[in-house]
Amino acid sequence: MKKLIAIALTLMLMVSCGKATSEELIEYSQAEDQISVNNSDNESMESLSDNQISDDEIKTLLDFYIEYRHFTRGGPPHIDSEDFIELNGNEYYRVDDENYDTWAEWEAFIRSFYCGSLAEDALFNEHYTDVDGALYCANFAGQYSLSDDYIYEVLRNENGEAVIRVTLQDYMSPLNASVYTMTFSLTDDGWRIGYDF
Numbered sequence: 474m475k476k477l478i479a480i481a482l483t484l485m486l487m488v489s490c491g492k493a494t495s496e497e498l499i500e501y502s503q504a505e506d507q508i509s510v511n512n513s514d515n516e517s518m519e520s521l522s523d524n525q526i527s528d529d530e531i532k533t534l535l536d537f538y539i540e541y542r543h544f545t546r547g548g549p550p551h552i553d554s555e556d557f558i559e560l561n562g563n564e565y566y567r568v569d570d571e572n573y574d575t576w577a578e579w580e581a582f583i584r585s586f587y588c589g590s591l592a593e594d595a596l597f598n599e600h601y602t603d604v605d606g607a608l609y610c611a612n613f614a615g616q617y618s619l620s621d622d623y624i625y626e627v628l629r630n631e632n633g634e635a636v637i638r639v640t641l642q643d644y645m646s647p648l649n650a651s652v653y654t655m656t657f658s659l660t661d662d663g664w665r666i667g668y669d670f
Contacts, residue, residue, distance in 0.1 A: 530663075534586045541587075545595075545598075550573055550610075551568070552567065553569040558604060558609065564611070565610060566611075567608070568607075568608040574607070578608070588660050588665035589667040591668075622642055623639055623641050625638060625640070636655070636657075638652060639655055
């Protein structure tokens with residue numbers, strides 16, 4: 474800010490004394506614009522510390538979370554109905570999806586947004602299983618009526634932990650909404666949903 478005031482005063486003095494050419498005024502104006510841009514960048518960088526989550530990180534994690542909910546509550550990704558096995562009395566079908574057809578891809582997806590016990594619970598449940606490295610899922614069909622649209626409010630964001638209230642609208646019943654209070658943790662791999670123990 475002090476630099477901006479100094480430049481403005483210099484410009485005024487040069488103009489009033491008749492010593493500033495139009496090229497010099499353009500150079501000073503460009504320098505002033507650059508200082509404004511740098512100050513703006515610094516202010517946005519200073520608004521969040523290294524151990525606070527940004528809006529972009531929150532939105533990315535929530536988008537993954539919603540995609541996962543579709544797969545576990547609304548039905549699986551694309552499956553091969555001809556390729557199935559029976560485990561514990563249930564039929565499991567091989568997932569034939571361009572993004573998640575191996576167990577390694579599914580695990581990488583889960584761990585890209587979940588950490589700790591949430592990641593473990595999401596990986597090892599009755600819906601999906603690893604069969605010789607391939608991803609198989611149980612034959613289930615859920616009814617998932619929550620919209621992909623959401624709003625969120627950051628309740629706390631400090632020291633590598635954020636608490637966020639997320640509201641998901643029910644598109645089948647516009648007056649209803651589901652509200653979740655979620656903890657986000659800064660892990661060695663970046664921000665994740667859950668506690669990093």
